[in-house]
Amino acid sequence: MTTPGKAGSVEFHPERGYRCSPRVALRPEPFGALAYDFGTRKLSFLKTPTLVEVVRGLEDQPDVHTALDAAGVPADQRAAYLRALAGLAEAGTIEPR
Amino acid sequence: MTDVLPGRAVTGARAAGATPKPRKLVDHFKEGLTSPICLTWELTYACNLSCVHCLSSSGRRDPRELSTAECKAVLDELERMQVFYVNIGGGEPTVRPDFWELVEYAVAHHVGVKFSTNGVKLTPERARWLAGTDYVDVQISLDGATAEVNDAVRGPGSYDTAMRAMRNLADAGFTGFKLSVVMTRQNIGQLDQFAEIADTYGAQLRITRLRPSGRGADVWDELHPTIEQQRGLYDWLLAHGEQVLTGDSFFHLNALGSAPLPGLNLCGAGRVVCLIDPVGDVYACPFAIHQEFLAGNVRGEGGFARVWAESELFTRLRGPQTGGACTSCSAYDSCQGGCMAAKFFTGLPLDGPDPECVKGHGEQALRAVVAAPRSDVDHSRRGRRAAVPVEISFGPPAGSPERARPDRACDTSPLAGLR
Numbered sequence: 253m254t255t256p257g258k259a260g261s262v263e264f265h266p267e268r269g270y271r272c273s274p275r276v277a278l279r280p281e282p283f284g285a286l287a288y289d290f291g292t293r294k295l296s297f298l299k300t301p302t303l304v305e306v307v308r309g310l311e312d313q314p315d316v317h318t319a320l321d322a323a324g325v326p327a328d329q330r331a332a333y334l335r336a337l338a339g340l341a342e343a344g345t346i347e348p349r
Numbered sequence: 350m351t352d353v354l355p356g357r358a359v360t361g362a363r364a365a366g367a368t369p370k371p372r373k374l375v376d377h378f379k380e381g382l383t384s385p386i387c388l389t390w391e392l393t394y395a396c397n398l399s400c401v402h403c404l405s406s407s408g409r410r411d412p413r414e415l416s417t418a419e420c421k422a423v424l425d426e427l428e429r430m431q432v433f434y435v436n437i438g439g440g441e442p443t444v445r446p447d448f449w450e451l452v453e454y455a456v457a458h459h460v461g462v463k464f465s466t467n468g469v470k471l472t473p474e475r476a477r478w479l480a481g482t483d484y485v486d487v488q489i490s491l492d493g494a495t496a497e498v499n500d501a502v503r504g505p506g507s508y509d510t511a512m513r514a515m516r517n518l519a520d521a522g523f524t525g526f527k528l529s530v531v532m533t534r535q536n537i538g539q540l541d542q543f544a545e546i547a548d549t550y551g552a553q554l555r556i557t558r559l560r561p562s563g564r565g566a567d568v569w570d571e572l573h574p575t576i577e578q579q580r581g582l583y584d585w586l587l588a589h590g591e592q593v594l595t596g597d598s599f600f601h602l603n604a605l606g607s608a609p610l611p612g613l614n615l616c617g618a619g620r621v622v623c624l625i626d627p628v629g630d631v632y633a634c635p636f637a638i639h640q641e642f643l644a645g646n647v648r649g650e651g652g653f654a655r656v657w658a659e660s661e662l663f664t665r666l667r668g669p670q671t672g673g674a675c676t677s678c679s680a681y682d683s684c685q686g687g688c689m690a691a692k693f694f695t696g697l698p699l700d701g702p703d704p705e706c707v708k709g710h711g712e713q714a715l716r717a718v719v720a721a722p723r724s725d726v727d728h729s730r731r732g733r734r735a736a737v738p739v740e741i742s743f744g745p746p747a748g749s750p751e752r753a754r755p756d757r758a759c760d761t762s763p764l765a766g767l768r
Contacts, residue, residue, distance in 0.1 A: 277431060277433060277459070279383065279384065279431040279433075280383065281377070281382050281383050282377055282380070282382075282383070283372070283374060283377040286382070286386070286431075288431075288433035288434075290433070290459070290461065290483075290484060293434070293461060293484075293486070295386065295433070297374055299374060
């Protein structure tokens, strides 16, 4: 799980600290949340409430792995969550801090 | 012209999801969201043009239009609801004297703005102001890649106005604004030319479907693309779809093939989309200005938020829908029965085929239609023919409403019908 996830051109390093971009607003929705990037004017969807919790919690945790633990992501779903986060990093929704 | 779904916002939305997916996102959308994703707000019915296909039958200002203070109160509410941006249209929104003030107010309150305009007020100075303002996007309407085709629908001089506006935006360094085209029988063959125009000005092409809404009902028979043209459009979209915005408006074409067009591909009316009209009435979608699709008014108690969350109409639209006569069709899963407004204003049942059903079921159903509903919301300027009819001839074109449709009940003048 320490291999940097790679999505497109932006590398994702889950062993580092991240945060939800200050340009991004999250709106709670029944499925999770809608993420709107005021900088790129792009909308994305965080498709589970747990993913929303992870994204919101990134800022308070030393690294992404700890944020996944804190949100209670089960072991068998971690890979999927890391992929989703790599996608969010690629889109600029989350960024290294 | 106004929008249904925002271009990039939905067609380009990336679904950043994790594996545990109890339900598909689109199923959540069908049940409605906490706030709209795509809100169209028509600020005025006043317009300097009289496009023959105007979906809101605009022309004259309505004396009951929301005041500046009321508009700002709506924007406050949208900020609270986290509606991240609005598509502002009309009428021609820029003819409102407080238009720029409202745009500034919106962006200062974290509500981004994309406004549709025919370009009439986009002077070089204004274009520079826009280029320097964050969270504002502009959409220029043009319905022909040549003046001849455009002006026949939008009126004399409107092609030049739009081109000048795009030149001003480009000169001001405003890139990525939208060039918005309603697809008609006359301009659908110009798709590549539209793409070239967009490239020339550093704009992005956006094409949407002609709806039989507003005055569009009058010209739909003559202007809507033929079945062959629809097929050509589908192929063109499959080839260029990622570069071109569609407002998700062609999902009925998905029945043509196995490759779905990019986008959400569902009717968002009352679920993720709605319209606020100039007098504050809230309709299920911009193409559905009719009593039947009126959910409430922002001036009512609880404002827009309550209409969105609690209106009886929206609750119904978010409930289970039946495919009706379409359920047995093999294509239903991909086309979802098409566009509610297109069906309604052509007199077809809402649980039946779309009038432009690519399987031909719509055409068949249309033959049985005796009368189509008309909206009584009409701000068309009286006493003058809208734009030049597409086919120049004496008298109203064959099959035009002047012949086929009765006058509106409120037109009691003995001269009614001699527009």
